[in-house]
Amino acid sequence: METTALQPQVDTADLELRVKSMYRDVAINPHGEYHFEMGRGLAEKLGYEKNDLDNIPPASIESFAGVGYFFDLAGINKGDRVLDLGSGSGMDSFIAALKTGRTGYVAGVDMTDEQLDKANRLVEDFNSDNITFVKGKIEQLDFGDATFDVVISNGVINLCPDKENVFAEVARVLKPGSGRMAIADIVSEVQLPENIVCNSTLWASCIGGAAQEDTYKNKIEKPGMKVIDVKRNTSYGFISKSARGATEKYGVKSVSLLARRI
Ligand SMILES: C[S@@+](CC[C@H](N)C(=O)[O-])C[C@H]1O[C@@H](n2cnc3c(N)ncnc32)[C@H](O)[C@@H]1O
Numbered sequence: 001m002e003t004t005a006l007q008p009q010v011d012t013a014d015l016e017l018r019v020k021s022m023y024r025d026v027a028i029n030p031h032g033e034y035h036f037e038m039g040r041g042l043a044e045k046l047g048y049e050k051n052d053l054d055n056i057p058p059a060s061i062e063s064f065a066g067v068g069y070f071f072d073l074a075g076i077n078k079g080d081r082v083l084d085l086g087s088g089s090g091m092d093s094f095i096a097a098l099k100t101g102r103t104g105y106v107a108g109v110d111m112t113d114e115q116l117d118k119a120n121r122l123v124e125d126f127n128s129d130n131i132t133f134v135k136g137k138i139e140q141l142d143f144g145d146a147t148f149d150v151v152i153s154n155g156v157i158n159l160c161p162d163k164e165n166v167f168a169e170v171a172r173v174l175k176p177g178s179g180r181m182a183i184a185d186i187v188s189e190v191q192l193p194e195n196i197v198c199n200s201t202l203w204a205s206c207i208g209g210a211a212q213e214d215t216y217k218n219k220i221e222k223p224g225m226k227v228i229d230v231k232r233n234t235s236y237g238f239i240s241k242s243a244r245g246a247t248e249k250y251g252v253k254s255v256s257l258l259a260r261r262i
Helices: 010-026 039-046 050-054 058-062 091-100 115-127 163-173 200-204 213-221 241-250
Strands: 081-085 103-109 131-135 150-154 180-188 225-232 255-262
Touching: 010 103, 010 115, 010 200, 039 050, 039 091, 058 091, 058 115, 081 091, 081 163, 091 103, 091 115, 091 131, 091 150, 103 115, 115 131, 131 150, 163 213, 180 200, 180 213, 213 225, 213 255
Parallel strands: 081 103, 081 150, 103 131, 150 180
Antiparallel strands: 180 255, 225 255
């Protein structure tokens, strides 16, 4: 059920530092210890196709820290223009580029320098000129209106305190009528309590920023998108004890979701 209560606030400046610090480590040290799974094993478990994974830079896969699979929902066609929000080390962007072909185009946006540096280095191995990674915040996209056919994102929007602004930007850059957003993200069955929402460490770990599912869908639809499909990613699970506790207590879970631009 959606809640109308005033939402507690996280310290956004502290959160941004923690998110950048965590995902800098993910880029530089993908085999370190994290509270979430990463890499090719996770990707295959979530449903990524072996053939796609075999045809993109392996180093983009080792830093993959997504939460679900959405390419079956996205229906990317040859020639499509695709935007990847919070593209990390680039795994989903490279797969999207396989699907658009050279007549299409993929842009990845991320705010963490080390993720961008890694993704940009890997573009050279990929041997294609239809993919670019740019620095930016997904709350304020540096692209024109109606630029993209598809917006994708994996495990990112839960990290953003201002989700309404993110979805307003997605609606703005998608082509009206045909544009679609296919994402995987973390949501919760009930509104999380203040002590979790105000804990920026739990936000950076993809728990604290999980919005209640109906609230999340309303934020998507407000700027002119229609939620078409939502499926739970049962194969995604958190590793740490505290994260697993939040999952059990508040129904924190991964979903893949398709919305169409009206
Ligand atoms: C959980 S990782 C996922 C990365 C990638 N999508 C993947 O599946 O591996 C989250 C990424 O989102 C980026 N990010 C988080 N909040 C952001 C924001 N507001 N604007 C731009 N990037 C953001 C982080 O820098 C990080 O690279």
